[in-house]
Amino acid sequence: MRMRTTMAVAAIALLVSAVSGCSSHAPAPPANDPQPLIGLLRFTPGGAHGDSVSGTWFRMVQPGGTPEGGPYMPNGDSSAQGGATTLLDPGTAGGLRTDSFQGEPNPGFASGNSLAASITKPTKFFAVEFGVSTNPVDPQTGRSVPPPTVLNSGGTLTADLSSWGASWNDQEFNQGAPKPPEKQDAQVAGSEQVQKVWDWVAQKWFDQPRSDTPQGPQATGTYDTATHAFTLQWTSLIVGGPFNGFTGVWHLEGVFEPAAAAPNSPPTPRSSTTPAK
Amino acid sequence: MTERLSGLPAYTDFVSAVETAPRARTRWPFVIIAVLGVLLIAAPIVTGMFPRAVKAQAMIESFGPYMTPSSSADYRGDIRVLDGAYSDVRTLQAHGLENGRYDRVDQFVGDYPGIRSDITTMIDSIDAERGNYQRLAALPALGALPWLLALPGVILLGAGIFGFRRAADGRRAAGPRILAGAAALALIVIPIAGGLFPAASAAQPVIDGFRPLLTHEQVRTLQGYFITLVAADGELDGRYVTAVRTAHPDAGLSGVTALESRWQPMTARFAALVGAMNDNVDHFDAVVALNDTTKPLGFTAFRGLGWCYLIPGVLALAAAAAGIRRRAVSPIHAGETP
Numbered sequence: 340m341r342m343r344t345t346m347a348v349a350a351i352a353l354l355v356s357a358v359s360g361c362s363s364h365a366p367a368p369p370a371n372d373p374q375p376l377i378g379l380l381r382f383t384p385g386g387a388h389g390d391s392v393s394g395t396w397f398r399m400v401q402p403g404g405t406p407e408g409g410p411y412m413p414n415g416d417s418s419a420q421g422g423a424t425t426l427l428d429p430g431t432a433g434g435l436r437t438d439s440f441q442g443e444p445n446p447g448f449a450s451g452n453s454l455a456a457s458i459t460k461p462t463k464f465f466a467v468e469f470g471v472s473t474n475p476v477d478p479q480t481g482r483s484v485p486p487p488t489v490l491n492s493g494g495t496l497t498a499d500l501s502s503w504g505a506s507w508n509d510q511e512f513n514q515g516a517p518k519p520p521e522k523q524d525a526q527v528a529g530s531e532q533v534q535k536v537w538d539w540v541a542q543k544w545f546d547q548p549r550s551d552t553p554q555g556p557q558a559t560g561t562y563d564t565a566t567h568a569f570t571l572q573w574t575s576l577i578v579g580g581p582f583n584g585f586t587g588v589w590h591l592e593g594v595f596e597p598a599a600a601a602p603n604s605p606p607t608p609r610s611s612t613t614p615a616k
Numbered sequence: 617m618t619e620r621l622s623g624l625p626a627y628t629d630f631v632s633a634v635e636t637a638p639r640a641r642t643r644w645p646f647v648i649i650a651v652l653g654v655l656l657i658a659a660p661i662v663t664g665m666f667p668r669a670v671k672a673q674a675m676i677e678s679f680g681p682y683m684t685p686s687s688s689a690d691y692r693g694d695i696r697v698l699d700g701a702y703s704d705v706r707t708l709q710a711h712g713l714e715n716g717r718y719d720r721v722d723q724f725v726g727d728y729p730g731i732r733s734d735i736t737t738m739i740d741s742i743d744a745e746r747g748n749y750q751r752l753a754a755l756p757a758l759g760a761l762p763w764l765l766a767l768p769g770v771i772l773l774g775a776g777i778f779g780f781r782r783a784a785d786g787r788r789a790a791g792p793r794i795l796a797g798a799a800a801l802a803l804i805v806i807p808i809a810g811g812l813f814p815a816a817s818a819a820q821p822v823i824d825g826f827r828p829l830l831t832h833e834q835v836r837t838l839q840g841y842f843i844t845l846v847a848a849d850g851e852l853d854g855r856y857v858t859a860v861r862t863a864h865p866d867a868g869l870s871g872v873t874a875l876e877s878r879w880q881p882m883t884a885r886f887a888a889l890v891g892a893m894n895d896n897v898d899h900f901d902a903v904v905a906l907n908d909t910t911k912p913l914g915f916t917a918f919r920g921l922g923w924c925y926l927i928p929g930v931l932a933l934a935a936a937a938a939g940i941r942r943r944a945v946s947p948i949h950a951g952e953t954p
Contacts, residue, residue: 413720467883467884508880510887525759525899583895
């Protein structure tokens with residue numbers, strides 16, 4: 340009897356300690372669990388060194404080409420790699436903010452030149468400046484998209500940059516990854532409302548994604564937790580509009596600054612960057 | 617029956633009039649009305665008119681900015697500016713005044729006659745079809761047209777069914793007749809007030825005129841022209857002009873200079889037109905498919921569009937009126953003894 344009582348007390352004590360342990364000391368996530376990078380991805384300006392490029396840059400692949408081999412649109416305003424690569428400088432914010440939008444101003448253009456100057460400095464492309472913005476409603480497709488999110492998983496980055504859009508010469512191009520669906524086509528009266536109802540039902544009862552959820556591969560890259568140096572790259576097919584079928588190749592490089600950093604602090608030299616964590 | 621049998625009183629000794637079942641009224645007009653209703657509902661569904669008409673409307677709206685005389689004038693002005701730059705380069709080449717190798721400029725010189733011819737043909741087509749386009753654009757919203765068939769169809773079907781049942785019961789069917797008459801009048805008024813008859817002849821020329829332009833192949837060709845032009849402009853604006861001016865300060869470069877000054881609005885216009893063409897290829901295909909749905913009947917859909925409203929409208933109106941006329945002629949009414 341005493342033995343049973345002792346065992347019961349021990350079991351209860353074990354249970355209580357286990358429960359209290361759960362409630363007060365949540366186990367730390369494993370090191371490889373994806374961690375969001377919330378803050379500013381401060382860009383390193385693009386640079387050309389002979390036939391190679393570094394920093395932040397962009398290429399535009401002609402239809403039928405490949406991101407690796409081209410053919411690329413020859414930008415007469417760029418000397419990098421014979422105009423195949425357009426080098427980018429950070430914009431007024433220093434780069435890309437995650438978990439928030441850096442929207443296109445209104446008006447978005449002046450004589451065809453993009454006025455979106457927050458993420459990258461407007462850069463000449465065929466003699467007309469193009470800019471980059473992230474918007475809750477994508478200007479080309481009219482689709483709702485999430486703000487940029489970047490996850491670090493043991494030094495490997497995956498990013499939802501579906502809101503990444505380029506603007507040039509009074510034209511808007513979604514250049515995100517993953518891609519939002521193309522612009523909603525003309526529809527029979529009432530079908531949009533039916534689609535919304537179905538989306539709601541499918542999401543609530545069948546655990547299906549909304550029909551306008553961005554699809555396709557995400558942007559990927561690397562992250563050094565010690566130096567906060569990052570790279571991100573992706574390709575994005577242009578769907579619709581004058582450059583339908585062309586593909587944008589984007590490469591971002593720089594240093595991540597967690598959200599605690601002042602929003603408009605001056606660029607920090609890479610050598611003196613102090614890791615926030 | 618009025619003979620007395622076995623001294624029993626006759627039924628009529630107690631009942632002044634013999635009760636008879638109400639006599640059914642004329643029902644065939646309601647059959648016609650109901651059948652017309654079914655046809656009007658089915659026709660836009662079977663022909664895919666609902667989505668196709670919406671796409672036709674989207675296409676007409678998209679091309680609005682490019683179908684104006686001022687828009688064509690801008691494009692022709694752009695061609696003249698390109699002509700000037702082409703002429704400058706050709707002259708410099710002819711006199712051996714180029715210093716260095718300019719592959720992208722050379723490609724422009726080689727391709728430009730074809731580019732010019734193609735774009736000029738495109739602008740000519742736009743100018744030629746402007747009047748027809750405007751007649752189509754003046755129509756009521758095309759996306760509403762299938763509804764303007766189907767909704768009267770629903771009313772006619774309902775009126776036909778209810779009218780038939782009331783007539784079969786020997787009751788008056790004034791309500792269904794009025795409803796059917798109203799729907800029939802709407803069907804008659806729609807093509808006349810909406811201008812469907814004057815516009816009927818406009819659709820086919822527009823389709824024929826735009827058929828070579830609104831294809832994915834043509835869009836790809838124009839994109840290729842764009843690549844040629846922007847590449848050449850980059851080279852002209854960069855080292856070409858500098859090299860020529862350095863070596864030959866008096867060389868004629870007014871055409872190239874004009875191209876540089878007009879470059880941004882020119883490329884914006886060109887990009888916008890290519891974008892509109894690209895985004896409307898599928899719409900155009902839908903319009904062609906819609907137009908062809910009635911070909912087995914011996915006419916194209918746009919050509920017969922007005923009649924698709926008018927003929928059912930007249931028939932339905934006649935059917936609704938036929939019942940009234942027959943009732944007025946016949947002295948016999950249900951529930952009455954002869």
